[in-house]
Ligand code: NAP
């Protein structure tokens with residue numbers, strides 16, 4: 001029988017890849033979009049004739065409930081959030097409302113409408129923050145370092161709590177950083193890949209970055225949405241760390257991206273303290289053993305492959321004829 005999935009955050013990076021994955025699995029795919037004066041459908045334009053969109057907002061519990069009643073999904077993926085860490089210091093209360101309380105609004109709607117709906121929550125490695133052990137696994141204590149991470153921690157624990165209190169099939173995926181050509185341009189990887197392409201094409205002269213020594217466990221978003229789906233196909237609900245098990249500095253990402261276009265990153269990158277954070281997360285490194293053992297999930301893409309994919313896509317988007325590019329087409 002055809003399964004039906006509902007996604008909050010379908011217009012985001014992960015939402016677009018998850019929608020593609022579920023369509024390939026022959027799901028009926030529904031997405032929640034919030035009203036805006038201009039369309040935010042850039043990443044899903046190529047899917048619009050195969051998915052159904054509904055107006056609702058994580059800030060409005062009644063709108064979530066109405067859509068869940070109308071769609072009657074088998075699976076609900078909550079990918080919506082204010083997801084950019086620096087903005088969470090500028091808008092801590094909005095971040096708590098969306099990224100934190102938005103989760104309990106979705107869970108309450110599910111509990112009241114149909115508690116058999118399987119629920120996925122997009123938790124984050126940012127919750128490990130000032131890490132107390134390395135690598136980080138499902139049993140590593142949390143130490144959030146931003147209003148975003150504090151809000152995500154609420155979302156994580158309320159998901160666990162609803163599973164334990166109401167026996168919901170609710171899973172929390174603790175995902176480490178995952179990137180793609182569809183990544184928002186303010187995140188450091190896309191900022192770098194885009195700058196490398198623009199500098200190569202003579203459109204920019206320099207790239208201003210913050211902390212070059214920060215280390216992240218970067219993977220490809222397309223691999224990570226597969227893990228989300230796998231969690232909801234298990235016999236019992238649980239939480240899983242998803243990452244590559246390798247970490248790299250921001251400087252290493254810049255070096256690889258500029259090398260892809262034949263440039264030396266040190267000739268173009270300028271450190272700008274404006275991009276430092278009030279409290280930094282210095283090192284994230286996953287231990288994804290549980291996901292390997294129980295989900296049989298492994299990433300398909302390497303760090304180098306990811307960097308090349310992103311730089312090539314940015315060059316392609318800018319209309320370059322630079323040789324050595326892959327011919328993959330990416331939406332938005
Ligand atoms: P993203 O590109 O920033 O997408 C966020 C999505 O949330 C967008 O579709 C956005 O809609 C939607 N949204 C924001 N506020 C909303 C509201 N009030 N009501 C309904 N929708 C709202 O994020 P992403 O990279 O795809 O990440 C997906 C999720 O995973 C997020 O929860 C993020 O915090 C979490 N996460 C991401 C990573 C990562 O490395 N990418 C790692 C761990 C966890 P608009 O298009 O209207 O803005």
Ligand code: G4F
Nearest residue numbers: 083085124125126176177186187188189209210211214275
């Ligand atoms: O790319 P970022 O902004 O991602 P960050 O803060 O790690 O958060 C992302 O991953 C989380 C998972 O761990 C998600 F939960 C979250 O939603 C988001 O997707 O920054 C990565 C690192 C930071 O240490 C930052 O200080 O890069 C450093 N950095 C250095 N210069 C910079 C810059 N970050 C940004 N955005 N811009 C810079 O110029």
